[in-house]
Amino acid sequence: MKNVRFSAGGGRPEENRDGTRVWNRLKIPTKIWKNQVRRDQLDHTEGPAENPDRLDQVSRRLILREDRLFGQTSSVQEEDQLHRDLRVLEDLLWTAVQNTFSSSVDQQEALRSAVTAIQQQEEQDRRWAELQGPQGPGGRVPAWRPLRLLRTHDLLLEDLVEARLKDACEDQTVGRDLSSAVKRQVCALGRRVKDDLLTAARTVAPCYPAHLDILTLFLRLYHRRFSRHLEHLAQQQLQPDDGRYLLLWANRLYTAEVLQLDELQMKVSSVGFVPLSSAEASFAEASSLEASSLEASPLSGSCPQRTTSCLGPLLGDERLKVLEDRYLSSSEDRLKLWLDNLLSREQQAWRTGRDPEVLDGYRFSPLAADAIQVSHWSRSVSGPGQSLVQVSRWSRSVSGPGQSLVQ
16 A cells, blocks of 8 residues: 555554654564563463464453453562553454455455454453442553544544545546546556445445444545545646546536445445535535544544535535536537537538528528537536536537537
């Protein structure tokens, strides 16, 4: 993933000055176990060196060690070793999460095991919080608790989604038949969103328990990131045809090609999607959710990314209006050109001395009827995509096969 960088150390994210997250480098598991697990402190029944492929089993053993060490007098060395082993476990968990979209059966099983381990550690966080709560008996609590692995998991998935969409923007194999780089980029983004959400529904979701609602999380993350990419493109000085293509995706194709997929339709219905309503509130909500996700604790039972509020439109009202105004202006210029061509064609016919068509005993010119029909299409625009399709079909029917009034 090109936008996910790593630093030496454990598997927790750090913030750069520019606000980007840096993920700690994930080490090779076999070396981790050999270098960090000391035989004089860990026996073969409890140490993380046993069955390293089953992360949930390793997690459970570490929890038992933690309960034992903090339920009795223990040395600083034992506690430090346990903390290091937990950090090793985190590295392996994030490796499994980063391979979420792998088609390998082994990787899917590793993800399933990692999700179970995360839930175990979340439950351990809650137990220690209850111990220190008003009704708890008190006692020593590990300095590293709470781990908040679910929050870190969600942040890592957010970075993973962004990385995959950035990779899609650089994919030169998608949309080769499209006429511009902007169209190819939008097409590649839309295809990546569609393919990844299908993968999430078919192979990733079964690795998670229902109450985590991972498909809703992916739906929100991809919707938000896709929206930001389109917003960024919409800010540029696009050619009229590129702007029309953006409008086509925002108003029609995203709903028809992605949200109405059988695997997603029920989930979209429960979450809600309003493609053409006011976008300002939804984008403000998305920003607040992203900020609050950095502060929310899994111990409170709050998962801001998994709320059930409406997804909102892909493009905000302001961007939509700018694109629509540009499109309508270019369409108006095109209609004027068509009308001028109609008039020029009639003038050329009169100059050559060709007699007008006779209809019901009267000389007839189709110029007025053609002009009225063009004017009718321009007034009855029901949507940016539909108007251009209708006028284009009409122009072909008037000028004949293989011809264009613009020519």
